[in-house]
Amino acid sequence: MAETKQTGSTKGIGIALFAIAAILFVIGLVGTQDPGLQIHPMDQFEIKPQFGGGEIGLFTITNSTIWTFLCIAAIFALMVLGTRGRAIIPSRVQSIAEMIYGFVHKMVEDVAGKDALVFFPYIFTVFLFILFTNFLGLIPTAFTPTAQIAVTAVLAMAVFLTVTIVGFVKNGAGFLSLFWVSSAPLPLRPVLALIEVISYFVRPVSHSIRLAGNVMAGHAVLKVFAGFAGALGVFAVFPVLGVVAIYALEVLVSAIQAYVFTILTCVYLKDALHPHH
Template sequence: MATEAIHGEETGLVFHPLDQFLVTPLFGDGGVSWFTITNATLWMALGVLLIWAIMAFATRHRSIVPGKMQSVAELIYGFIYKMVEDVAGHDGVKYFPYIMALFLFILAANSLALLPMSFAPTSHIAVTAVLALAVFITVTVIGFVKNGAAFLGLFWVSSAPLALRPILAVIELISYFVRPVSHSIRLAGNIMAGHAVMKVFAAFAAITLVSPLSILAITAIYGLEVLVAVVQAYVFTILTCVYLKDSLHPSH
């Protein structure tokens, strides 16, 4: 991530920690439209290529005694498969490829965003909202296709007193439609906050007196962001599994 520190005569130290999130055209200086290839497009494409390269390389020479890359690929595969099976149940295993693809894409995008001069696609609501809406629509369709009208039982709390059930049904319905909002904002907010804080401390590195402290802070925050990159991919994925479970078994 680029750092800029400009010393103005009146304003002192000036830096713009949110400039790193600007979506700009990759070619030319025009505006951004629906089909413009941007820096966000580039880094999302690099994330997809990274996933393909790692998985293709790891499984190119498969053996009973796995090598390092094959071990990593099998570890990720087994971890996500067990998550889907434990959370969504045996019926949810058929949707494992979709959930695996979600996890790998978010993990790759978050990880690549930690490289210097990179861009964080998952810091934008436009990206995370598409992922969250895709999950929301998918699990809703699955719920109605598998259960029919019985899927609406997800909103009817039969264990509650009869007088409270209509009120709880409205609350459950609102909560259900808020899912894609919280699902997307959680991921984008955490990624944006971490990168903005790193940019702020990086700007202070230009000041001689606080430079050592700033470098220590950047190192600590960078280590934390590596953890956040993995954790946020995990959180997004496990919430997807929870939503899938509700669609497959609305009465539970």
């Protein structure tokens, strides 16, 4: 438990901890009468090699790998096969692809500015990867790579490094004016600068844990409710209703977290391109 606390204090982790506590409570309550009740909500996040062998090397195909490539296949099906008609009057699938394109394109243009459109393919990649991984992860028995800290940390660090490098390349030392709040009274500025620097370096942490935490918490709660359903016999109808409700919420969360991650990327990019407050 001590280790989990160190990874962050976001709402997602909180919910996950609450879920674990709830399981322990239920196991303590029911487990004595019914030793069959075993809920392992975290097991679904385990990385397992898929084609034999217990060791996970660099190139081992794991469950995470398989769902990552299913995500690529889904993106390919929607964005490439769906638009192959190139119709002026689009088919249904093509208009979905165009809608997603327009949504992200407009977001980059509105939030980060016209000169940020060179980064549009990159941001579009990140958005589609997160969106499709989240949605595919909601298929029962699926694996969700975006619930893995390793994955979201790489995504967030990539954004952080891109933004930092672009900021210094475009503005030189002027990028540091991002930390120097010139609209604040002079005595306050060093203090604000310190806070700004800290918040700048916390960005990749919150950026990654927000996504992984939300996805993980939702999946864990679903598993807990499903576990209750297995133990309650006829009364399983209540946890099943709970599962349905939380599942609907998770569909929403999947899209929202992809959106949040992307729009924050745009906001950070705007800081890099126009650092003056």
